[in-house]
Amino acid sequence: MTTLSLPPISSLPTADEETIKSVLDMLFEPSPEIHALAVPAIQQKRRIPANPGLTADLPVTLHSSTTTVPDDIPFTSYAVLIQHVGLLLHQLATPPFSPSSREKLHSILGSHPRLGAKKVDSAQSRAEQAQLNTATDGGVDERLAALNREYEARFPGLRYVVFVNGRGRDVIMKDMRRRIDRGDIRAEEREGIQVSASSSGFAFAIIYRRDDIYASYADERRLKAMVDIALDRAGKLGSTS
Incomplete structure (x- = not known):
């Protein structure tokens, strides 16, 4: 059986397009x-010199939750790349909305399989849902x-x-019930790219340095759902760098 793994992040911008798409799919x-959103952003980094020097040494503080990685700073880890894609998703969910951006956002959110689905194509999703599929109560x-x-x-x-x-099915189903009863589609679009963060909390300021990314949310204890899933997958696929 083929073991999935991620290539070094430094090689991704110069990889062929199919390789980049395969990484995004994982x-x-x-x-x-x-693909349309993230492939150009990744390929953009191929124009950065191998040793960007002082530009990458100096911290860049971005005070907006919708600001992406500057063009002259490379993706120094998969965590940085994933957060960047998450911020691109956040922009689609941020007013003013256009019909095309809403359509793109809904298509992306719909790419994840339904919870509890019997047929799940992605190996990563099958593993993530494994605990949900062990219920003994037939109902x-x-x-x-x-x-x-x-x-x-x-x-x-x-x-x-x-x-x-x-988390088990009972916890997940309570959350589903809460969100259905709330009936706020804008909140659903945001929650689709948000998840619970650690108890330490985080502030809408993102600092990029040479080696890592720091995120802090003052009043929110949520990070992006698809982002958190992707970060978890990156760790399990053997690369967070």
């Missing part, structure tokens, strides 16, 4: 819209499927997305 889910499958249907009827074009992170 980290997120196969999505033409993710749980039906309740989860019913909640998926109710959610998608409540929010046309969207699919419920959450970072499972070892």
Whole structure:
């Protein structure tokens, strides 16, 4: 059986387009819209000198939650790349909305398989949902499927997305119920790219340095859902750098 792994981040900008798409598929889910959004951003970095010198040594503080990595700073780790893609997703979910940006966002959010689905193509998603598929109560499958249907009827074009992170079906279904009852499609678009962060919390300022990325959210304890899933996958695929 082939073991999936990520190439060194430094080699990604100069890789062929199919390799870049394959990496994005492993980290997120196969999505033409993710490809269109992220491939040019990755290829942009191939024009950065191998030793960018003082430019990369100096910290750059960005005070907006929607500011992406500056063009003259390389992706120094997969964490930086993933956060950058997450911020591009955040821009799609930020007013003013255009019909095309909403359509792209919904397509991306819909690329993740339904929770509890019997057929899941992505090996990463199958592993992430493994705990959800061990329920012994035969009625749980039906309740989860019913909640998926109710959610998608409540929010046309969207699919419920959450970072499972070892949580059981009862916890996940309570969250689904809460979000359905809330009935706020704008919040759903944001939550689709958000997840719970650590108890230390984080502030909408992102600092880029040569070797890593620091994020701090003052009043929010959420990071991006698809981003957190991708960060978890990067670690399991053997590269966070």
